[in-house]
Each structure stands twice: as C-alpha cells, then as structure tokens.
Amino acid sequence: MKKYEKIAFITGASSGIGKATAKEFAKLGYNIVITGRRKSRLLEVKEKLTYKYGVNVKVLAFDISDSDATQRAFNSLPKEWKNKIHVLVNNAGGAKGLDPFHEGKLNHWETMIDANVKGLLYISRFITPSMVKRKSGHIINVCSTAGHEVYPKGHVYCATKHAVKALTQGMRQDLHTHGIRVSEVSPGHVEETEFALNRFDGDKAKSKIYEDFNPLTSKNVAKTIVFIAQQPKHVNIQEIIMMGTQQASSTIIDRSGRKYDSNKKSNSKRP
Numbered sequence: 001m002k003k004y005e006k007i008a009f010i011t012g013a014s015s016g017i018g019k020a021t022a023k024e025f026a027k028l029g030y031n032i033v034i035t036g037r038r039k040s041r042l043l044e045v046k047e048k049l050t051y052k053y054g055v056n057v058k059v060l061a062f063d064i065s066d067s068d069a070t071q072r073a074f075n076s077l078p079k080e081w082k083n084k085i086h087v088l089v090n091n092a093g094g095a096k097g098l099d100p101f102h103e104g105k106l107n108h109w110e111t112m113i114d115a116n117v118k119g120l121l122y123i124s125r126f127i128t129p130s131m132v133k134r135k136s137g138h139i140i141n142v143c144s145t146a147g148h149e150v151y152p153k154g155h156v157y158c159a160t161k162h163a164v165k166a167l168t169q170g171m172r173q174d175l176h177t178h179g180i181r182v183s184e185v186s187p188g189h190v191e192e193t194e195f196a197l198n199r200f201d202g203d204k205a206k207s208k209i210y211e212d213f214n215p216l217t218s219k220n221v222a223k224t225i226v227f228i229a230q231q232p233k234h235v236n237i238q239e240i241i242m243m244g245t246q247q248a249s250s251t252i253i254d255r256s257g258r259k260y261d262s263n264k265k266s267n268s269k270r271p
C-alpha cells in the first residue's frame with residue numbers, strides 16, 4: 001500500500017448500501033476494508049473493486065455482534081491498515097420482523113440489538129483509539145428514518161436506530177476535541193438492498209414493498225455518504241435525513257405507482 005493512500009472501513013459491505021459505498025470510495029481511490037459474514041460475497045466485491053478501480057481491498061469475514069470475533073478480525077489487519085483508517089462507515093445491521101409488540105420474537109429483537117447497536121459499538125471502540133492518536137478520522141453511522149420516528153410494529157428496530165442517533169451525538173461530543181468527525185445518514189426506504197428480505201426472513205412475496213413507488217437506491221445513499229466524507233476538514237455534517245420523493249415519512253408514502261425511472265437521465269439530476 002502506498003504511504004499517502006486513504007483507507008475506508010465499511011461494515012456490512014457484501015450487499016446493498018455497504019457494497020455501493022465501497023464502490024464509491026474505491027472510485028475516489030481509497031483503499032477499502034470490507035466486512036460482513038459472507039466471505040464468498042465479500043471476495044466477489046473485492047475482485048470487482050480491485051479489477052475496476054485498481055485499489056487495495058481487505059476482506060474481513062466475521063459476525064459483528066460477537067465482540068471477540070470483531071476484535072480478532074480487526075487485529076488481523078496489518079499495522080499500516082489498522083492504524084490508518086480515515087473513514088469508518090458503520091452500516092452493518094438491519095431489521096428482523098414486523099409484528100405487533102405482544103407477538104414480537106425475542107430472537108428477532110436480540111439479533112437487531114446485537115448487530116445494530118452492539119456491533120456498531122464494538123467496531124467503533126476498536127477503531128477510534130488510533131483516530132484519537134492521529135487526531136484525524138471520520139465515523140459515518142448509517143442510521144434510518146426509524147431513528148427519528150417510530151411506526152407501528154417497528155418498536156425494537158426503531159429503538160435500535162434511535163440508539164444509533166444517540167450514539168452519533170455521544171461519539172461526537174467526546175471525539176470532536178480530538179479532530180474526529182462523526183456524522184449520520186438516515187435513509188427512508190432503499191431498494192437494491194436485502195433489507196426487506198431480511199426483515200421478512202427471506203419471504204420474497206412479503207419483501208416486495210417497493211413495487212408501487214420509487215424509493216431511494218443504495219447508490220443514492222452511498223453517494224451521500226461519500227459527500228459527507230468529502231467535506232473540508234473543518235466541516236462536520238451532523239446528519240442527513242433522506243427519502244425518495246414519493247415518501248414523506250415512515251408511514252406516508254405515495255404508492256400510486258413508480259413515477260420516476262432512476263435510469264432515465266431526465267430523472268437523475270435536478271431540472
């Protein structure tokens with residue numbers, strides 16, 4: 001690895017927002033650490049990024065909700081990577097279930113709390129000391145509109161994302177004097193991800209929740225993350241909340257059909 005190259009560390013990068021974010025950072029010439037549970041998927045991502053953008057990519061396959069596994073994986077990085085992470089994108093996590101509270105499944109709740117909250121804490125705790133030492137670094141937490149409002153049957157998922165919002169503020173309060181930036185991006189519905197499939201335990205029919213409106217794409221969110229990371233060093237974007245034009249809140253969505261073709265040039269930029 002060249003001396004001056006920057007490193008972006010992206011959790012949950014085998015699909016969706018994490019994978020799209022890895023691509024956007026690779027386009028900018030960052031070397032990348034991609035993490036997730038599925039090694040073969042991560043290796044595919046690595047191959048594409050290396051081939052297309054000529055960047056160096058490290059793959060760490062582990063379960064982020066396991067603190068020992070997370071520490072072991074992080075420690076396995078070579079020193080020149082471990083101690084020079086410029087951007088940490090905390091993206092791993094997701095939703096499990098959409099049941100009324102009294103029918104909620106304990107294993108769903110535990111999975112969400114473990115990955116969305118504890119996972120974010122573990123990896124951030126291991127990476128921040130070297131950022132503090134260097135007086136430089138940027139943590140970008142992928143939160144959700146569910147971190148800003150609560151919707152029916154969303155109880156625990158919304159609670160974990162409210163925790164991410166609180167942690168973003170808490171980290172910022174403790175780290176700003178060390179020259180470290182902490183930001184949050186909170187997307188509403190996003191397609192090209194496995195979010196709905198995970199929430200509904202792989203049920204493809206139930207997961208078709210984006211067919212009657214245009215949500216965001218994972219690329220839209222990835223580009224926003226990179227925008228946050230590219231600000232001048234004295235600028236910290238605290239949070240960006242973003243939704244598709246047809247979504248006005250978690251529960252207010254214009255489901256009268258897909259009005260925008262994201263592949264059409266006329267719809268991809270402002271008028």
Ligand code: 8X3
Nearest residue numbers: 144145146188189250
């Ligand atoms: C994803 C958005 O509304 O499904 O975090 O919770 S929502």
